[in-house]
Amino acid sequence: MECIVNWTGNSATTGSRSGMTFVAETASGHTLVMDGAPDTDKPDMGGANLAPRPMETVLAGAGGCTAYDVVLILKRGRHDVRGCSVKLSSERATVDPKVFTKIHMHFVVSGKALVASAVERAIAMSHDKYCSATIMLGKTAEITTSFELVEA
Numbered sequence: 001m002e003c004i005v006n007w008t009g010n011s012a013t014t015g016s017r018s019g020m021t022f023v024a025e026t027a028s029g030h031t032l033v034m035d036g037a038p039d040t041d042k043p044d045m046g047g048a049n050l051a052p053r054p055m056e057t058v059l060a061g062a063g064g065c066t067a068y069d070v071v072l073i074l075k076r077g078r079h080d081v082r083g084c085s086v087k088l089s090s091e092r093a094t095v096d097p098k099v100f101t102k103i104h105m106h107f108v109v110s111g112k113a114l115v116a117s118a119v120e121r122a123i124a125m126s127h128d129k130y131c132s133a134t135i136m137l138g139k140t141a142e143i144t145t146s147f148e149l150v151e152a
Contacts, residue, residue, distance in 0.1 A: 069126035
């Protein structure tokens with residue numbers, strides 16, 4: 001897997017390359033824009049809040065990875081899953097490197113006659129075996145999960 005990340009600055013808003021906007025070009029041909037938070041003390045050093053922060057994209061990627069697994073595992077088990085969302089909340093270290101130290105993932109899974117034990121198993125399988133992102137983040141963060149079922 002490859003990805004190219006290019007610094008673009010904030011030329012669209014400032015006319016200069018003093019900002020902290022980056023565009024990632026993925027191997028699958030998609031682009032992802034990232035930006036930094038504005039720095040009120042040093043405006044030329046911060047971002048312009050034009051896009052998610054890089055660490056927000058890491059968290060979102062982990063959520064996408066595990067939700068993908070959960071849906072796929074349930075579908076393969078012939079469960080009538082109709083929707084899946086996961087809300088992630090996290091804590092980070094206070095000093096550099098500011099790695100994630102805690103991540104909680106709350107899944108809301110909807111479908112017809114879903115069985116709680118099947119959803120619980122799918123989430124566990126994702127976190128124990130399949131989701132590369134959460135397994136990797138689990139090296140620095142305590143990852144916890146919860147879920148609720150919604151009848152579709």
